[in-house]
Amino acid sequence: MIDIGSNTMRLVIYEYGEKRRFKQVENVKVAARLRNYLNEDQCLSAEGIRVLINTLHTFQIITRHHKIRQVKCVATATIRQAVNKEEVCRIVKEMTDFTVMVLSEYEEAFYGFLAVVNSTDKKEGITIDIGGGSTEVTYFSDRQLIEYHSFPFGALSLKLQYIKGDIPTEEERANIKSFVRSQIETLPWLKGKQLPIVAIGGSARNMVQLHQSFISYPLAGLHQYEMTLEDIRGVKEQLGGMTYQDLQKLEGLSKDRADTILPAIEVFETLCEVTGAPKFVLSRKGLREGLLFEELKKPFGIRLYPNVLEESFQQMIMDFEINIEHVNEVTKTASLLFQHFRMQLDFPLEDGDLHLLKRAAQVFQLGEYIDSESSSQHTFYLLANRTIDGISHKDRLKLALIASYKGKTAFRQYMEPFKDWMTKEEQKTLRFLGAVLKVASSLNATKRNIVKHVDVDKDLNGFTIKILCNSDYRAEEYQAEKQKKHLEKATKQSITLQFQDL
Template sequence: MKDKYGIIDIGSNTMRLVIYKRDKSGRLKEIENVKSVARLRNFLNHDEYLTENGVHKLITTLSSFRAITDFHRLTEVKCVATATIRQAANREVIQELVQKETGYSMRILSEYEEAYYGYLAVVNTTPFTEGITIDIGGGSTEITYFKDKELVEYHSFPFGALSLKKQFVNSELPSQNEKEEMKLFINSQFQLLPWLREKKLPIIGIGGSARNMVQIDQAMKNYPLAGLHLYEMPPEDIQLLGLYINSLSFDKLQKLEGLSKDRAELMLPALMVFDELVSITKASSFVLSRKGLREGIFFEGMKNPATKGTNVLTDSIDELAKDFEMNMENVKHVTGILICIVDELNRLKVLSVNVHERKELKRAANVFHLGEYIDAESSSQHTFYLLANRTIDGLMHKERLKLALMASFKNKTVFKQYANPFRNWFTEDELRALRLYGAMLKFCYSLNATKRNVVEKVEVTLEEKGLLFHIQSSRPADAEEYQAERQKKHLEKLIKYPIHLRFY
């Protein structure tokens, strides 16, 4: 089907089929995600040939994927293979067999392509313009350095979580000596890249090992927000997590919340790689990107690769507005009223809204009460839940929560109810500012209650009796006046000035 896209990712540890469908906005949404722990790396013999059993495992898994892609009537499925197939001496024979037995044209990615697609996904779905990416696979580890959203350096190491386990660990979990040997090896490999040293940048992790590490961290912290994309960990938390996992028996590790059972024996090698990279780069933080190689391949084929002018967040907010059928003409009009009032209150020194806060306000105006799409009566609740729990490319978790609190504003009581589980995320001043901005948004939307865009201009003067809003409209605005009179109380309490409205 034209609106569905499939990709098969043949990794060294897992094979995965993902099917995407386009939303109204053009955003790709996963509708199927089928994983098979094939561990093809274990079938690569000493002569670097994929054994007969390994080829059989590959073909039978792909045949099972074929049944799913046929069911979805996909006319084209991208099928890509990474390190194990790339390193196999019999890769050409494997390619021919895959084509003959399954009908899939298997593309073997080069080291550069594997690194490039990870980078491409990161710069198109995160707010970072400079950073280091790492994708630990089963048989290789790809690292890139990008600046101004442009790829500057890349390297593919011929080791991954599964190959490290095979090379250094004789049991389910490494002994102390095995851990020390593995640590020395990983460090020596990273030392080969002088461009990694003391970069003091965020490390952006891609792939299953990074995802599992973050899931464990969230579970241990009882993290109150949904979503993994753009979850941030301070470097010291990776060390703490390593110490905790080192203390567990293999049986307990398999039952650890957040960790896939099939990755239990690979978690420690992966953690050691992350920890060494953070140490050598003096990383400012570790951030997870849920978007990686598969998304990177689609970005290459469906949109222009990221440039310096690409605005990931603007695109994401536009997608939200389209998906929830926001009337953009009305949104633009209300945003104009909002900025007009902000400028007036700044001029009078009633408020001091800076450039960054103006951007946040405009962003929230674009999605204010988008929950009306689901139910008008409970739009506030739906708005908060949707914005707080939906992945928004370009927004870190705290910023996403701020957007949700502003765009869902109804009143003080409801605001406190939403904010309560996250009180330790904000200072009292920050919470007060978010409540003020939410109240401003609600007031401005009341000035367009009938959605006719009748209010043309707002001027504010400071009188003896308080603030006087001079509201000029092109047509009678009785409904707008009624709603604005009702909503101004929320603003009055926060700016500590009586507000008087004069419509003309």
């Protein structure tokens, strides 16, 4: 897929895998800045066409090398707004392997929306995609597109229109903000909406990278990272005191965005103010991924995943060759243990805790794919550092802590960089869930699915877990006796295991 944007041009090669899955295998970006070549008559100049063709020739070398037969080449605002766009498209077709599809304002907005609802847990919200020459916003509810609009300005066009030097003065920033506000306020369906704003595109990604760098964010990943209006203002304030040379060297900021990041942040800040958004969320999935989801519709008739998080977990199960039969058995046993303990413990357990436990049971074997001896460390690292669509960063951390649980000491070690993220009560619950998972896993140690029922009784001496089996259970009993100490520490009660034949 080739994305001809106003600021950058990008070639991304995807490999089509099992069960409708696309995997990115190549990503090449060129800061062509075609917007600079749109003259006063709104024509893409001869020099602009030369830059476009030269960049496409570079991409052509790569697509030919990989023997790519199916290339989708799309163009957005600059080509769309060029009065000579038909001539430009004709020249591209004559001089390259590619045929340009110029996206309409609706299509550009729609594909961004489609990527967001297929890669996040948001059912209702506002999307924004700031390109170089246009800004698309949408409002969606119940995962359906309700409203859309394309503003004829972007980070690069704002820079060209309002900024004389490399970076804006305070007065120029005020002028940008005033103009952007006047534009946003023309849309009544945005005012006071008080919904999450989900942002896509390079400017939003760079702002998030800067914020993570400024606060030394300890968790990996940008997708579904959340910021507040105050966070956005904090980034803007820090950048506002820097020179253009400082910005070019700043970690987390692409050098080619040093002169457009501040105009973009003015747009983000103003949209949050006008809508009263409670949070600003980044989606790494945008226009290109939206187009891919549209491709899925052709052979499979699917436009929206029924459950985004479930799709992510199915992908992990495939990627790491997880034994699904064992997972199902452990999940069943862990759920039974949870429900029995829930009725008898002196600290509260919620439905959300059971949901996290079930998810952790699906992926607790992840680390074994790399090394069974240090499985816990690998499981924690993989889950804490892998993008998982449809789950927040905090819940991803919780998932990693439960799935990798091997004891209180390791838990504290993993938790150290995130100690301010959760209360002591939350940590206590996570240790309990991790201990339940350890015991449930041990009860299927030989992967024969011999446990047919589990019951839990409580008396003055502690808990008794009764395990009914339909086959020889000595291996399971040995492992469970080793692992029950984790439950004893988590519940602060003695635990007796009673294995019985069916």
